[in-house]
Amino acid sequence: MESGDLKIFQAVAREGNITKAAASLGYVQSNVTARIRQLESELNTPLFYRLSRGVALTSAGSNLLKYADQITRLLDEAVKSTQFSEEPSGALRIGSSETTAAVHLPGIMLDYHRRYPNVKLSLITGHRADLVRALNEYELDGAFISGPLDYPDFDEIRAFDEELVLISEPTEAALRDLLTKPLLFFGKGCYHRKRLEQWLHEENVGPMNIMEFGTLEAIMGGVAAGLGISLLTRSSVKDWVDAGKLQAFQIPKRYRSSKVHFVFRRDLFRTSAFNHFIEPFEKTE
DNA sequence: GCGTATTGACTGCCTGATAG
């Protein structure tokens, strides 16, 4: 079995059709058929069910596809490693929560882009669980995630220290009274939400009425409109607080601090582009 | 003697045609 065989196998699995796979690879159909047949013969097991219109993976084929994807990724990394140079280039895919992306990353990304214009930098924002999944699937090179992660497959570097504040609409009400209002948060897995839930549990406040929102703007807008309260970083709400649209309350010390880590897979091949990106955080850690 | 270039047989991959 060679990498070329796996490439053909992946194309057929992806297309579900030998003729289309052949076209996508620039081969003729007969060649792809023969290569798949040969692979099946070598492995002594059928990899595809032959259907009237195309092919479908057998369970053995599904298993092989998982390995084929991993091998392809490793080969890509191997190629990258041979092209490793001091001048960073290639793609760098960074993930981040909305709050970190809005406050910290514009400046960092701009500075990095100016220094290393040959790197194709992309920033994907998402919820914590989505970022972790994307890291696991090698869809991201690294991600800024709030709070400790402690996954054995991941390395993490402390990137930013944040102060969490409770926000509400501008009000005369005392902090204690605000805690009974609905909580506005991102989806499940949101680290700030866990913090607030812990705190409210300790304060014997409950049951909590939680509303989930998709964006930071939506949460702040909802809070400003009096829909409820939320827990966000002081820096992310600063503009709204300064504009008088929101009020920020200091919360107890043990819940106040939020550390944002830059997290990446331990087995990730560190390109020059990646190393230069994490350099400033490694220095300050 | 050693390293390099050339040659020919062999092998495997690819293609086009065609059958089912």
Add this chain to the structure above:
DNA sequence: CTATCAGGCAGTCAATACGC
């Protein structure tokens, strides 16, 4: 749409020739 087959082509390998 897939499978099979014959033929062409390119790459590999061992044997041989050549130059230093």
